[in-house]
Amino acid sequence: xxxxxxxxxxxLTIDEQVENLKSIRLIIEDEELAKSIxxxxxxxxxxxxxxxxxxxxxxxxxxxxxFEHILNLxxxxxxxxxxxxxxxxxxxxxx
Numbered sequence: 743x744x745x746x747x748x749x750x751x752x753x754l755t756i757d758e759q760v761e762n763l764k765s766i767r768l769i770i771e772d773e774e775l776a777k778s779i780x781x782x783x784x785x786x787x788x789x790x791x792x793x794x795x796x797x798x799x800x801x802x803x804x805x806x807x808x809f810e811h812i813l814n815l816x817x818x819x820x821x822x823x824x825x826x827x828x829x830x831x832x833x834x835x836x837x
Contacts, residue, residue, distance in 0.1 A: 757777070763776075763789070768807060768808070769807065770808070770809045779809075792815040796811075
């Protein structure tokens with residue numbers, strides 16, 4: 743058990759990533775925005791990390807989940823993580 747390595751999927755182009763997301767029922771309202779974001783933020787950093795609980799075990803997104811929802815979760819997390827790190831650094835300066 744555990745001796746087999748998981749096979750890696752071949753790399754997908756940005757267009758293929760968008761098509762893959764659409765095929766698993768993610769609603770993409772602005773494909774050009776999605777392509778731009780996927781080009782700047784890796785698929786795995788954005789989609790894999792912030793899609794948890796948005797896809798049941800069948801692998802398809804719940805109805806009405808959009809790319810923009812996932813992007814907003816990412817941006818919210820990014821903003822608060824940076825803010826928290828800044829606050830911790832400032833607290834350390836007072837010791």
